[in-house]
Amino acid sequence: MDKKIKFNTKNLDLFYGDFQALKSINMEIGEKEVTAFIGPSGCGKSTFLRCLNRMNDLIDGVTIKGEILFDEKDINGDIDVINLRTRVGMVFQKPNPFPMSIYENIAYGPKCQGMKDKTQLDTLVKESLVKAALWEEVKDRLNKSALGLSGGQQQRLCIARTIAMNPEVILMDEPTSALDPIATAKIEDLMSSLKKDFTIIIVTHSMQQAGRISDKTAFFLMGEVIEFNETPIIFTNPNDKRTEDYITGRFG
Amino acid sequence: MEAIKRKKRKEKIVEIIFLICASVAVLSVLAITFFVFYNGLAPFVTNSYPLWNFLSGVEWRPDSNLYGIFYMIVGSVFATFGAILIGVPIAILTAVFISEMASSRIGKAIRFAVELLAGIPSVLYGIFGLGIIVPYVLKISPFAQGESLLATIFVLAIMILPTVVSIAETSIAAVPKEYREGSYALGASKVQTIFRVVLPAGRSGIMTGVILGIGRAIGETMAVMLVCGNPIAGIPTSIFSQIRPLTTNIALEMGYASGVHQQLLYSTGVILFIFIMIINFTVNKLVKQKVGS
Numbered sequence: 001m002d003k004k005i006k007f008n009t010k011n012l013d014l015f016y017g018d019f020q021a022l023k024s025i026n027m028e029i030g031e032k033e034v035t036a037f038i039g040p041s042g043c044g045k046s047t048f049l050r051c052l053n054r055m056n057d058l059i060d061g062v063t064i065k066g067e068i069l070f071d072e073k074d075i076n077g078d079i080d081v082i083n084l085r086t087r088v089g090m091v092f093q094k095p096n097p098f099p100m101s102i103y104e105n106i107a108y109g110p111k112c113q114g115m116k117d118k119t120q121l122d123t124l125v126k127e128s129l130v131k132a133a134l135w136e137e138v139k140d141r142l143n144k145s146a147l148g149l150s151g152g153q154q155q156r157l158c159i160a161r162t163i164a165m166n167p168e169v170i171l172m173d174e175p176t177s178a179l180d181p182i183a184t185a186k187i188e189d190l191m192s193s194l195k196k197d198f199t200i201i202i203v204t205h206s207m208q209q210a211g212r213i214s215d216k217t218a219f220f221l222m223g224e225v226i227e228f229n230e231t232p233i234i235f236t237n238p239n240d241k242r243t244e245d246y247i248t249g250r251f252g
Numbered sequence: 253m254e255a256i257k258r259k260k261r262k263e264k265i266v267e268i269i270f271l272i273c274a275s276v277a278v279l280s281v282l283a284i285t286f287f288v289f290y291n292g293l294a295p296f297v298t299n300s301y302p303l304w305n306f307l308s309g310v311e312w313r314p315d316s317n318l319y320g321i322f323y324m325i326v327g328s329v330f331a332t333f334g335a336i337l338i339g340v341p342i343a344i345l346t347a348v349f350i351s352e353m354a355s356s357r358i359g360k361a362i363r364f365a366v367e368l369l370a371g372i373p374s375v376l377y378g379i380f381g382l383g384i385i386v387p388y389v390l391k392i393s394p395f396a397q398g399e400s401l402l403a404t405i406f407v408l409a410i411m412i413l414p415t416v417v418s419i420a421e422t423s424i425a426a427v428p429k430e431y432r433e434g435s436y437a438l439g440a441s442k443v444q445t446i447f448r449v450v451l452p453a454g455r456s457g458i459m460t461g462v463i464l465g466i467g468r469a470i471g472e473t474m475a476v477m478l479v480c481g482n483p484i485a486g487i488p489t490s491i492f493s494q495i496r497p498l499t500t501n502i503a504l505e506m507g508y509a510s511g512v513h514q515q516l517l518y519s520t521g522v523i524l525f526i527f528i529m530i531i532n533f534t535v536n537k538l539v540k541q542k543v544g545s
Binding site for chain 1: 428430431432433434435436437438439440441444448449452453
């Protein structure tokens with residue numbers, strides 16, 4: 001079965017000043033799949049992820065060469081970056097709910113896009129929380145501060161906030177690295193239910209996590225993609241010696 | 253053994269020197285407070301002037317033994333309020349511009365200018381107000397003088413800028429970058445991010461800046477004295493009315509006053525002091541809240 005290609009990068013290089021953080025990345029990411037990026041710290045996987053919704057724009061001194069095609073349009077070309085970010089949402093490593101109520105956290109994105117209707121917002125907030133498996137826990141305190149939630153709840157709130165924008169792609173940058181195992185399990189369950197509707201790209205430090213949830217896995221090392229393949233192949237029969245060394249824990 | 257003892261004694265002496273230095277500020281506050289209150293409360297304790305007449309009077313005529321400061325309180329409050337109304341939005345937007353928008357070179361240049369503004373002696377603000385602002389006010393004023401509430405407000409609005417800008421800038425910079433990233437990742441624009449996330453998150457710090465600005469405005473004397481008109485009577489009825497703030501009342505007459513007149517100038521100081529204390533307590537409370545949250 002040939003899946004539609006959502007992201008396609010061609011010879012992507014990225015520099016922080018003089019330092020080359022990404023070296024000629026070529027990768028096709030399929031629609032409604034879970035793609036995992038693994039690799040040791042500083043290998044460029046988060047940097048690459050942040051290219052996909054142009055979050056690197058916020059950092060001074062970043063230069064990008066090559067193409068990142070999103071639905072066949074170059075996102076560094078003549079596109080509206082705000083529109084891109086509404087279509088490509090992001091969940092961060094550290095849960096970062098805004099210091100406002102649970103309700104307002106979810107309504108924030110849609111309101112920024114001009115949604116004002118109260119009933120429409122109410123429905124959207126509920127739907128998003130239900131999808132993020134958080135509704136039952138917070139339905140009685142929607143107007144309380146989001147900062148009063150536990151870390152795992154905060155992260156699911158951030159996922160709900162992203163879902164509320166109804167994006168096509170959700171980028172997740174080590175979304176469970178700050179959470180305990182139980183909260184992590186909940187988020188992983190959530191991801192497998194979300195992949196029906198969204199394309200998910202996740203950076204993770206946990207090989208087990210990549211193995212459990214992803215369809216495809218890319219192994220990054222020193223700014224290069226060493227290997228990109230179906231997850232079972234990466235974990236059982238990698239082509240490259242370095243991939244094997246990494247997943248068997250010989251370095252990293 | 254002897255050496256260790258000597259060393260210990262030396263340590264102790266140094267410690268005491270530090271303590272003495274630290275006490276200077278505390279003792280000064282206590283001394284000033286005592287001095288102002290002791291003299292300022294005397295006329296009411298000895299009944300040489302009724303407190304109510306002092307607080308509610310709208311005329312200050314030492315020759316006729318009339319010492320009412322109500323119109324000064326009103327003038328001080330109006331001038332401060334007006335300065336905050338104009339100065340605070342400018343200051344906050346300046347802080348936002350420096351920390352969120354300007355390139356680092358332009359940001360530095362603006363910050364330098366703001367810091368310089370803080371260092372200008374207040375009498376120079378007064379001269380500037382008298383030479384530039386007062387004539388302009390005169391042009392649009394229905395009265396025959398430019399010294400007015402309006403001129404005072406303008407001068408004070410400029411004077412509070414450095415205080416509010418620098419504190420607002422610090423608290424904006426302290427807003428975690430994760431909030432900004434979260435906002436941008438949801439497709440918010442820069443302006444939306446600033447007004448809906450960054451400023452609300454930095455609210456308590458910004459409020460602290462505003463309150464310190466209020467303190468600065470209400471306590472300012474020299475610059476205000478040159479542009480406010482200092483009338484001897486009358487609650488201000490328009491922004492073109494002259495005012496006589498509490499501070500200038502003291503500064504104008506303390507040099508030659510004596511007896512009850514002099515004591516009532518101290519009493520004016522007591523009122524000013526109470527205002528400042530209220531402001532400081534509010535700041536402390538806000539700062540504590542910030543730490544708590």
